[in-house]
Amino acid sequence: xxxxxxLLYLFLLLTTCGAxxxxxxxxxxxxxxxxxxxxxxxxxxxxxxxxxxLTQTTSKEGNACWWERKGLILASREISENHYGLxxxxxxxxxxxxxxQDPLGSLGWPVPSPxxxxxxxxxxxxxxxxxxxxxxxxxxxxxxxxxxxxxxGQLAWxxxxxxxxxxxxxxxxxxxxxxxxxxxxxxxxxxxQNWQSHVxxxxxxxxxxxxxxxxxxxxxxxxxxxxxxxxxxITNARTYDWQPSTSPDGNTLxxxxxxxxxxxxxxxxxxxxxxxxxxxxxxxxxxxxxILEPADVALLVENHSE
Numbered sequence: 001x002x003x004x005x006x007l008l009y010l011f012l013l014l015t016t017c018g019a020x021x022x023x024x025x026x027x028x029x030x031x032x033x034x035x036x037x038x039x040x041x042x043x044x045x046x047x048x049x050x051x052x053x054l055t056q057t058t059s060k061e062g063n064a065c066w067w068e069r070k071g072l073i074l075a076s077r078e079i080s081e082n083h084y085g086l087x088x089x090x091x092x093x094x095x096x097x098x099x100x101q102d103p104l105g106s107l108g109w110p111v112p113s114p115x116x117x118x119x120x121x122x123x124x125x126x127x128x129x130x131x132x133x134x135x136x137x138x139x140x141x142x143x144x145x146x147x148x149x150x151x152x153g154q155l156a157w158x159x160x161x162x163x164x165x166x167x168x169x170x171x172x173x174x175x176x177x178x179x180x181x182x183x184x185x186x187x188x189x190x191x192x193q194n195w196q197s198h199v200x201x202x203x204x205x206x207x208x209x210x211x212x213x214x215x216x217x218x219x220x221x222x223x224x225x226x227x228x229x230x231x232x233x234i235t236n237a238r239t240y241d242w243q244p245s246t247s248p249d250g251n252t253l254x255x256x257x258x259x260x261x262x263x264x265x266x267x268x269x270x271x272x273x274x275x276x277x278x279x280x281x282x283x284x285x286x287x288x289x290x291i292l293e294p295a296d297v298a299l300l301v302e303n304h305s306e
């Protein structure tokens with residue numbers, strides 16, 4: 001590791017360990033410029049930021065996430081025109097080391113398990129329906145998680161044997177909990193359009209996006225003292241908040257918010273509600289920013305410079 005990388009690594013540690021520092025060490029996201037989309041790593045630096053393109057392909061990419069236990073970036077990628085598959089990109093060479101496509105439809109929204117080799121994802125069918133499913137990495141194929149023939153999406157891991165997901169029903173988009181051991185599902189949120197589930201496994205906090213009319217906001221889901229599911233509006237959106245994710249320690253929420261006619265990226269301290277906008281760069285669109293641990297940022301940066 002050269003002196004430049006050592007100084008940058010020390011900078012990352014200091015900026016995340018200092019009590020007054022609110023900005024994360026790094027953010028992984030998909031950035032769109034015109035019709036091109038790539039996966040980027042954002043880092044704070046002095047009064048501005050550093051931006052690194054982790055992929056440089058001619059294919060459209062989306063739904064990027066970090067699989068910490070494997071040291072891989074998972075994403076969806078356009079394999080042929082309007083047909084997407086899943087890919088895994090290693091941290092060291094930034095090379096695609098795994099690819100999965102399905103003859104029946106496009107694969108997307110990968111959510112890796114924190115405990116084993118499974119990946120939750122969805123399959124978009126030609127009739128417009130969306131199937132939820134699971135893939136066993138690296139040799140498995142898409143296995144549907146059907147329920148009453150309903151479309152679904154935006155899955156999240158609760159435990160090794162339970163997940164949270166959205167379903168399209170006659171009532172709108174519901175949030176369901178599914179027991180993977182017996183395939184039973186329970187509706188826990190109904191009314192309005194409820195989607196984009198996110199769960200932080202470190203602290204067990206659960207979030208989702210709820211849209212009623214033209215207003216969308218991020219809510220936290222929890223059980224009250226009587227064991228009944230309740231939810232609370234966390235961001236109190238003036239117009240539209242979506243794409244929630246949390247820092248690995250569960251202390252910070254990051255999301256996209258429509259403010260003054262444009263979407264911005266916001267980080268929110270979940271303890272006191274303090275918010276800060278961060279500039280991720282000049283992109284046409286930004287999708288699903290994810291906060292990374294300092295060590296994971298250093299891994300991506302170190303190997304990218306070699």
